[in-house]
Amino acid sequence: MADINNSPRLPLAGVRVLDLSRVLAGPMCTQALGDLGAEVIKVEHPGRGDDTRDWGLRVGTRNTAYFNSANRNKQSIGIDLQQPEGQRIVRELAAKCDVLVQNFKFGGIDKMGLGYEALKAINPGLVYCSITGYRSNGPEATRPGYDLVVQGEAGLMALNGEEGQGPLKFGTAVVDMFTGMYSAQAVLAALYDRQRTGQGRHVEMALYDCGLMITAYYGLEALLMGEDPPKYGNAHPSIVPYGVFDAADGPLVITVGNNAQFQRFCNEVIERPDLAADERFATNTGRSANRQALLPELRAELARRPRELLLARLSAAGIPCGEVLGLLEALRSRRSAEAGLLAELPNPETGRVEVLAPPYRLDGERVPVRAAPPLLSQDTERVLGDLLGMDAGQVAALKAAGVV
Numbered sequence: 001m002a003d004i005n006n007s008p009r010l011p012l013a014g015v016r017v018l019d020l021s022r023v024l025a026g027p028m029c030t031q032a033l034g035d036l037g038a039e040v041i042k043v044e045h046p047g048r049g050d051d052t053r054d055w056g057l058r059v060g061t062r063n064t065a066y067f068n069s070a071n072r073n074k075q076s077i078g079i080d081l082q083q084p085e086g087q088r089i090v091r092e093l094a095a096k097c098d099v100l101v102q103n104f105k106f107g108g109i110d111k112m113g114l115g116y117e118a119l120k121a122i123n124p125g126l127v128y129c130s131i132t133g134y135r136s137n138g139p140e141a142t143r144p145g146y147d148l149v150v151q152g153e154a155g156l157m158a159l160n161g162e163e164g165q166g167p168l169k170f171g172t173a174v175v176d177m178f179t180g181m182y183s184a185q186a187v188l189a190a191l192y193d194r195q196r197t198g199q200g201r202h203v204e205m206a207l208y209d210c211g212l213m214i215t216a217y218y219g220l221e222a223l224l225m226g227e228d229p230p231k232y233g234n235a236h237p238s239i240v241p242y243g244v245f246d247a248a249d250g251p252l253v254i255t256v257g258n259n260a261q262f263q264r265f266c267n268e269v270i271e272r273p274d275l276a277a278d279e280r281f282a283t284n285t286g287r288s289a290n291r292q293a294l295l296p297e298l299r300a301e302l303a304r305r306p307r308e309l310l311l312a313r314l315s316a317a318g319i320p321c322g323e324v325l326g327l328l329e330a331l332r333s334r335r336s337a338e339a340g341l342l343a344e345l346p347n348p349e350t351g352r353v354e355v356l357a358p359p360y361r362l363d364g365e366r367v368p369v370r371a372a373p374p375l376l377s378q379d380t381e382r383v384l385g386d387l388l389g390m391d392a393g394q395v396a397a398l399k400a401a402g403v404v
Contacts, residue, residue, distance in 0.1 A: 028181065029179075041077060043093075072369050078377030080403055089398075101187070105144055133149075151175055154175070154212045178210050182213070240256075242257070245299060245302045252307050341357050343355055357369055
């Protein structure tokens with residue numbers, strides 16, 4: 001195979017993944033596996049490709065920033081899964097793979113003869129991951145799953161935003177993204193189990209289940225209170241002062257985590273010993289209860305001072321802090337550059353293309369971006385030739401029939 005699959009030092013080197021998923025949750029799962037060294041073969045419709053090839057800012061003719069965000073370290077082959085011959089090819093590929101990930105609507109994959117039971121019969125060691133909107137054995141199994149819908153249904157919109165504000169979605173598709181990461185974890189666990197048993201597993205993931213998990217401590221507090229917790233926006237629900245504040249020339253994050261830090265904050269940062277001596281603010285419990293009296297004083301003092309000065313004083317006082325950057329500022333920051341969090345790779349259409357690098361570091365080194373997000377169907381001939389032994393004539397015949 002190509003160099004993308006020649007990474008023996010990566011932990012998943014030698015694992016082959018057949019990616020029948022599209023949009024975000026499934027592709028995020030397979031991208032994580034690819035980042036860790038797996039060979040990922042992404043199957044797309046030969047004409048349309050993944051839906052996200054038509055979402056957002058375009059990169060070249062058939063890629064977009066949205067598509068590129070979830071499809072690095074993959075190969076793309078075009079197969080029409082509605083055609084029997086296309087289904088046959090996928091079955092042959094599945095027989096040679098360790099993992100399959102799919103997020104078709106409930107029941108759709110079975111109609112094509114590509115469901116878990118059908119593929120388990122030809123590859124008992126296959127780890128098969130199904131991602132749906134809702135649990136497959138429940139009354140809503142046939143409902144399509146959409147991140148925004150689940151953000152509403154799982155209560156995520158109810159915890160996001162400022163006090164008095166209505167429901168607010170997260171800035172990114174967090175349900176899809178968390179579902180992808182949870183799915184990758186489960187796939188890795190199933191692969192580990194296969195080492196002992198020799199048998200694959202059917203991993204079933206639902207967007208709603210994962211969306212509810214994201215509520216985390218807010219969810220448990222709602223259960224204890226018997227009602228929705230208050231919204232605090234950029235502030236902390238139980239620690240004061242802890243949040244985003246405006247300096248004279250821009251926002252910054254200040255996190256005063258204990259009473260000793262508050263004393264240093266008042267005396268050394270904003271030079272207000274009177275606030276440090278005020279019994280109402282002596283403990284975090286008191287500061288939280290009296291936040292309406294304290295916070296206007298703090299905001300007024302911070303707004304009088306430049307951000308650079310405040311950051312220097314906060315750091316000297318041992319108080320965790322940081323500037324609030326725009327997205328492009330963060331991406332282009334020295335911190336991101338020194339960490340190697342952006343990768344620039346060759347692109348046959350645009351010359352070069354930038355993608356985010358994987359967050360994983362192993363033995364002191366960031367795992368590499370071995371290949372840029374693929375062009376649509378760019379690897380069809382090579383994959384079918386290398387894995388299934390098809391020659392150029394056979395592939396040409398399949399192309400003529402619209403199968404690949």
